[in-house]
Amino acid sequence: MNTKTYASEHNSPWNKGKLVGQKMPLRISEIWAIRVRLEIYGRQRDLALFNLAIDSKLRGCDLVQLRVLDVVHGNHVANRATVMQQKTKQPVQFELTAGTRKSLLEWINVAGLRHDDYLFSSRISGSPHISTRQYARIAHQWFDEIGLDPTAYSTHTLRRTKPTLIYRRTKNLRAVQLLLGHTRLESTVRYLGIEVDDALEMAEQTDA
Known part of the structure; x- marks a missing residue:
């Protein structure tokens, strides 16, 4: 096998060459559908990862490197x-x-993780x-399993979900900007797609 070619493919972004548009945030009912399914089937790592992804609102590159x-x-x-x-x-x-703290603690204990270990280790050697x-x-497996x-x-759905829920409840764009760690408010507006959502909401409430 060509080692150079393999390394290049292995390190390339998962979405390279694919059309990636703005992704839908999860609804509260969908959050609980995934969460309950993971709890029922005892998938402790996935439950901790899912809960942490929702709460942290981190980009994938930052989430996977948490210790x-x-x-x-x-x-x-x-x-x-x-x-x-x-x-x-x-x-x-x-x-x-509280739910995230509980699932994380259970996962850390079950996996026997030490203080400086990554929270979600890879089964692939060298990673x-x-x-x-x-x-x-x-x-994608989580999404597929609930239809x-x-x-x-x-x-990005997981990163956007909680900020979207917070914005819809409070309309506090500055707070959402801080939670997402955006340096520019315009980035938050584009990321949430709130101008479009607000326009559609107003249209739905208007009888022609």
């Missing part, structure tokens, strides 16, 4: 955590809800943690 020490203080999972974003080189803080490509495959079209959803 135990990023979320655990002493013997308990922290209420909040801060990480440095690869893309912006800026820190971003996120909350960890210390799951790759963004692996994360994308896992997420969603995997082509309409992606890991």
